[in-house]
Amino acid sequence: MRVxxxxxxxxxxxxxxxATADALRRLDPTTGITCLGTxxxxxxxxxxxxxxxxxxxxxxxxPRRPGSDLLRVPTRLRAARAAALEVxxxxxxxxxxxxxxxxxxxxxLAARTRRVPxxxxxxxxxxxxxxxxxxxxxxxxxxxxxxxxxxxxxWTGLPIRRLVSTLDRAALRAEALATFGLRDDRPVLMVTGGxxxxxxxxxxxxxxxxxxxTAGVQVLHIVGPKHELVVDxxxxxxxxxxxxxxxxxxxxxxxxxxxxxxxxxxxxxxxxGLPAIYVPLPIGNxxxxxxxxxxxxxxxxLLVADAALTPEWVAASVPGLLTDEARLAAMGAAARGVIxxxxxxxxxxxxxxxxxxxx
Numbered sequence: 001m002r003v004x005x006x007x008x009x010x011x012x013x014x015x016x017x018x019a020t021a022d023a024l025r026r027l028d029p030t031t032g033i034t035c036l037g038t039x040x041x042x043x044x045x046x047x048x049x050x051x052x053x054x055x056x057x058x059x060x061x062x063p064r065r066p067g068s069d070l071l072r073v074p075t076r077l078r079a080a081r082a083a084a085l086e087v088x089x090x091x092x093x094x095x096x097x098x099x100x101x102x103x104x105x106x107x108x109l110a111a112r113t114r115r116v117p118x119x120x121x122x123x124x125x126x127x128x129x130x131x132x133x134x135x136x137x138x139x140x141x142x143x144x145x146x147x148x149x150x151x152x153x154x155w156t157g158l159p160i161r162r163l164v165s166t167l168d169r170a171a172l173r174a175e176a177l178a179t180f181g182l183r184d185d186r187p188v189l190m191v192t193g194g195x196x197x198x199x200x201x202x203x204x205x206x207x208x209x210x211x212x213x214t215a216g217v218q219v220l221h222i223v224g225p226k227h228e229l230v231v232d233x234x235x236x237x238x239x240x241x242x243x244x245x246x247x248x249x250x251x252x253x254x255x256x257x258x259x260x261x262x263x264x265x266x267x268x269x270x271x272x273g274l275p276a277i278y279v280p281l282p283i284g285n286x287x288x289x290x291x292x293x294x295x296x297x298x299x300x301x302l303l304v305a306d307a308a309l310t311p312e313w314v315a316a317s318v319p320g321l322l323t324d325e326a327r328l329a330a331m332g333a334a335a336r337g338v339i340x341x342x343x344x345x346x347x348x349x350x351x352x353x354x355x356x357x358x359x
Contacts (some may be wrong), residue, residue: 001029001355003161004091004116006036006084006107007099008043009059010263011194012123013221015045016344017099018050019159020121022088022347034091036107056093057083059102080106081113088114095119095355097347100293112137117358119351122148123158123263125290140354142347143216144263150328154350157343158267163248165341167272172252179249180220181238187322188218190254194262197224197242200306201279206231207311208318210236215319220253227264255328256321258314261288261303271341275331277318282306300335 005021007013017035024031035052037043038059047054060076084106089098096111097119098104104120108130118138122131125145134140135150143150144158154210177184189212193201202223205212212219213236221240223229231238244250251257251272259265261278269276278301280288295301302321304313320329 001095001353002032002034002091003033003095003351003355004036004088004093004096004107004111006096006103007101008047008103008149009039009101010196010262011042011046012264013099013101013103014043014046015161016121016123016159016347018046018052018095019344020097020351021050021052022059022162023159024351026345027323027348027352034087034093036087036103038102038343041102042057048241051080055087056184057087057103057106060105060308063207076103077280081109083341084110085113088116093240094358095351097121097351098134099123100128100130100131100134101111102130104134108134108137117354119155119347119354120150121159121347122150122153124148124287125263125293126287128325137282138354140350142343142350144267144343145294156346157340158263159347160264160267160271160341160345162344164251164268165271165344167248167251169252169272169274169340176249176253179246180253182218182220182237182239182253186216186218187251187255187328188253189318189322190220190222190257190259192250192257192259193224194221194260194265197222197227198250198260198279199227200283200309201258201260202227202229203239204309204311208314211315212236212319213238213321215323217319217322221225222250256331259319261292262344263291266291267339267343268342270300270335270339272337273332274329275321275335276301277304277321278308279304279306279309295335295338298334298338300331302337 007017119140142156146155228347258273258277261280278292
């Protein structure tokens with residue numbers, strides 16, 4: 001079987017793509033996998049690093065509002081569709097799988113033109129434009145959240161890396177603390193704004209660094225590759241990193257996480273049993289708040305508006321949480337039971353079934 005996986009632009013699309021590729025090869029090691037992406041997205045680095053072939057097509061942003069960019073979409077889309085069609089003709093996949101974003105629309109159009117079965121996976125609680133279109137071309141649709149409004153949708157969850165889904169945090173704790181230069185006698189707050197970082201989160205937490213240190217709270221702060229942050233160090237470590245490849249170690253070191261609420265982040269953080277303070281991205285259609293809502297409703301996290309996240313809020317709210325072991329344990333247990341971690345296997349079986357149905 002040959003599979004073309006289309007997705008990219010951010011970790012939210014690239015990470016489930018890579019997890020699904022691994023699951024397909026666990027089902028059948030002879031499966032031929034090719035990925036479709038852009039040269040500008042995160043996939044341009046992560047896919048080759050994973051040892052998978054990556055074909056490139058032009059980037060086609062899909063603006064949410066009218067304007068000059070919207071007028072350019074038809075021309076850009078024709079060029080991207082032609083590039084995707086060339087890849088489909090050369091690779092000859094038995095099935096095309098799209099994860100949304102810039103890459104998926106040209107892939108869906110090329111697959112429909114060549115009558116190749118399509119599988120759609122939607123990562124967010126509210127579907128994006130690309131997958132709303134893709135879901136009209138197939139009956140094989142999977143979602144990360146149970147109430148996502150797409151035709152023919154089956155709730156699978158979000159495919160995540162086995163490195164994370166099988167993580168034993170306690171077993172890796174000592175190694176993780178040593179890796180990041182953290183102490184073993186004080187709680188650790190992990191902070192991340194996603195693969196690109198978040199200026200609001202960076203400023204709010206670093207602005208409360210002195211209060212966190214006074215409370216004995218260590219910080220592992222992943223600021224993003226385009227952000228810089230300098231924090232005065234005292235007896236309580238405040239570790240600043242631009243990016244972390246071994247997120248399993250970061251999760252193992254942490255006692256709680258302050259983060260955005262992208263679907264990948266919510267799935268991983270809750271899945272490994274970490275209490276979280278979710279700060280949804282304030283732009284878009286509100287999907288990040290909906291992503292986090294099931295975990296928050298179950299008692300596994302807190303939801304804080306982006307505008308409300310200030311150094312004063314962090315200083316007033318975070319130390320009490322991080323130093324309350326009983327509360328952390330209860331939140332972690334509540335978070336762990338909300339989202340299943342076998343979506344990679346479920347989606348892989350849907351992909352195989354789609355290819356077999358068409359053959």
